[in-house]
Amino acid sequence: MSNFYLLQTAGGAAGNGSLLSMLLPFALIFIVMYFLIIRPNNKRQKETQRMLDAMKKGDKVVTIGGIHGTIHQTKEKTVIVKVDDNTKIEFLRSAISSVNPNETKPAEKLEKAIVSESKKEEAVESVAETEEKSTKRGRKTKEVLPE
Numbered sequence: 001m002s003n004f005y006l007l008q009t010a011g012g013a014a015g016n017g018s019l020l021s022m023l024l025p026f027a028l029i030f031i032v033m034y035f036l037i038i039r040p041n042n043k044r045q046k047e048t049q050r051m052l053d054a055m056k057k058g059d060k061v062v063t064i065g066g067i068h069g070t071i072h073q074t075k076e077k078t079v080i081v082k083v084d085d086n087t088k089i090e091f092l093r094s095a096i097s098s099v100n101p102n103e104t105k106p107a108e109k110l111e112k113a114i115v116s117e118s119k120k121e122e123a124v125e126s127v128a129e130t131e132e133k134s135t136k137r138g139r140k141t142k143e144v145l146p147e
Contacts, residue, residue: 052093055079060100063091 055061059071061081069081072088080090 051099052096055093055096055099056101058101061096062098062100063095064097065095 055071055074057071057074060068061071061079062068063081067081067083067089069083069089071079072082073080078090078092079096080088082088
């Protein structure tokens with residue numbers, strides 16, 4: 001009988017250790033879930049809230065429904081988006097999925113591309129002139145073109 005009592009006592013001491021070893025994986029799973037799911041989601045929510053708070057008139061926006069437009073007016077909980085010349089739609093601030101404050105019009109993009117192309121042509125011409133001058137002097141130069 002006393003042997004039975006000793007076995008029960010030894011089993012009880014092992015039970016406390018097994019409880020710890022059983023709870024440890026759950027704690028590790030919770031920690032991993034926190035760093036992989038909960039924390040990045042909180043950061044994303046804060047970033048979205050900062051974006052929505054920083055909206056101002058003239059910003060280009062895209063709604064969660066895919067409507068593109070320009071902010072015409074902002075209110076406390078809503079914004080009025082100008083979609084076309086005579087079309088304005090009022091949305092909740094939370095319905096805005098992205099804000100592009102520095103987005104340029106396609107005509108401006110084309111103009112910038114033309115200017116950069118003309119700069120490249122000028123650079124090529126100046127390199128060609130420099131090469132001609134150096135060959136007249138009897139020297140060869142390395143061709144360096146701007147990216």
